[in-house]
Amino acid sequence: MSITAPLVNDASPGGQPGDEPSGIIDRVYGFLRGIPTGILWFIVVIWSIPTLGLFVNSFRNRDGQRGSGWWNVSPSELTFDNYDQIFGARSGLLRSLLNSAAIAIPATIIPIAIAAFAAYGFAWIDFKGRKGLFIATVSLLAIPLQVALIPLLQMFVGGAKYTVPLLDKTITIVPDFDLAGTTTAVWLTHTGFAMPFAIFLLHNYISSLPKDLFEAARIDGANHFTIFWRLVLPLSIPVLAAFAIFQFLWTWNDYLIANTMIGANASQQPTTILIANLAGDFGRNEHVLPAAGFVQAFVPLVVFFALQRYFVRGILAGSVKG
């Protein structure tokens, strides 16, 4: 213990009676300091148990899963049958994974691109009504996306047309792109609903960048676009990565929007919908769900671990001014 306090060198262990009090204090201090870590580890273990159980069960057959809890597992009953079954020819799991990617990737990149521009504008371009517009944008966070789903779907199905009452003239507000039942409809929806939060998060970060930087750049003759491209974007990498992780996880794991927009079109279904249907009538195939869940979770795990060092930095985004 006393090694941690090299400055009090004369308190090194040696059995001298005078050292005892400080040795005890050190020990108590060390013990107390270990408590938070211990609690954290405890929480981590508790939090991981369900996932561990799911993981173990994904290697057990139906009778095993139904017959006893996952902690009763014996090594001899472990099998890859469930994985074989979900990757089987009929399940279409690979196609659905590609569909999930076709939704999650555009739905992550496009909101970031738009929101970064918007956040810069709100933070550093002085225009009339800036504050009001920003408040309006952010307050859209309060709108539950569920209420907008069916009107949006109707728009994707037939476009939006408005007939001017007296003139008897029809104006096409949104043309009929025939998007219903495609992954495009899904990521367009995700893009729209991600915008308020993306702008809010990015704005908080970008507006906290030091003003001196911008003034210096101005003096050097940089216009808004150069400042954004050469200065703001590189400095904002942590928050962009953090938002990318959030948005990717949310769109990859989304069921509701995909289910509404894709409807009956089996060829465009993402993995979440496929998994929901895997269980079969009356849960007859429930035993493949843990395996399917792990396949579905694998991609976000890769994304998370690849970007996690940004995640920790970015989660502080905007919380500390300085």
Added chain:
Amino acid sequence: MTKRWLKLAAVPIALAFVAAACGSDDESGGGDTTPASEAPAATDAPDDGGDAGGGGDFDGATVTITGPERDDPSIASLNDVLGEFGEANNINIEYTGDADWEANINTQVQGGNPPNISYFPQPGKLADFARAGNLKPVTDQVNETLDEFWLDGFQLYGNVDGTQYGVPAKTDLKSLVWYQPAAFAAAGYEVPTTFAEFTALIDTMAAADGPKPLCVGIESGQATGWTYTDWVEEMVLRLHGPEVYDGWVDNSIPFDDERIQEAMQAPVDLWTEDNVFAAAGSIAATSFADNGQPLVDGQCYMHRQANFFAGLFPEGTTFADPADDSAVDVFYFPDINGDKPVLTAGIFAAAFDEDPATMAVMNYIATAEYAEKRQAAQTEAVGGGLSGYLSAAIGQDPSVYQPLEQSFLSILESAEIARFDGSDLMPADVGAGTFWSEGTSLVNGDIDVSEAASRIQASWPG
């Protein structure tokens, strides 16, 4: 200032164009998703009835079909059967089994994005959509095919206010009791032929120190309680006959009528602690699907459930095989008044548009060939056991059905009084709502029968 605004506006507009371009890319790449109504209409609608392989050509029109069936064997057989028909007629048929079909079909219809055809397990729902003008009546040609292959009694539930919308695609027989003949023989029990014998047998079994007489479990996720409603339907039919049953279904005889309450109380009286084995401890907590294992394991003697329960027995169970002591068989759920009523259920296909390709598929679903091929494919998919599929279409080759399944069909065909599952005919708020939930409370003992009946009656719409 104006210039800057223009620049700002340019970004989203440019992005919108990109999005639109990507949209059309996706579409050509990821399978044809245009609704069939926009596909080029076939010029030569086939006139050869529903013969698969009869060469209609629909220019690769896409027909999407949804339905609640999503089992591996069901999906495999449906894809086989429909795929074969589609190939022969150049129609691209996609079937999606949907875990949440009941809710999703509403969203799809409201959003204007329904499938071309959907399989309806509840004629009540089909009628709702038909009355709202979302479904299209079948063409005369499909009607002729229906008359050729289906008895009026089975067509009836696809008919809404005199117009035919639904085509029967699957038939279920509910009035069955599953049991192990070997277990009966070992204990010296006889298969009961009247309801009095049935209850007497239950009492004998309960008094003997062996397996419980009945396996009962009514848990089924969101649909918990439907097994109870089946029992009530059986009891209404048995106690009071088909006229009362019909009146009850259209609510001219309300739930709180004494006769209906008597039928609601009857299963509860049978399901005493001495009589019932419930694997999960209580009846309401036991999944109805988990009643197969205890029956095979000899924890109970009997289980009343429809023919499709064959698929829920543990793997390797044999059916109606005298050589095998663990084989499972069925007997007819006995009647009270000697009129042998039968409770049925089924699935109906109905179309959301009148496209020639859609109607050609509907026509095919109405044929005996569809039923026969699906049965053959599904039997193969489950590895040769009981497929869980059944169709009462006339003119099928009986050899595709196993002897036990043939006996189901002969019960269906010979029944003079056959009534469709009442809860599926009632408005969804009741038949798929309060009847289930209040029924479950009644089984749990939380409320008594008059309370349950008046609550269900109060929820009847209109």
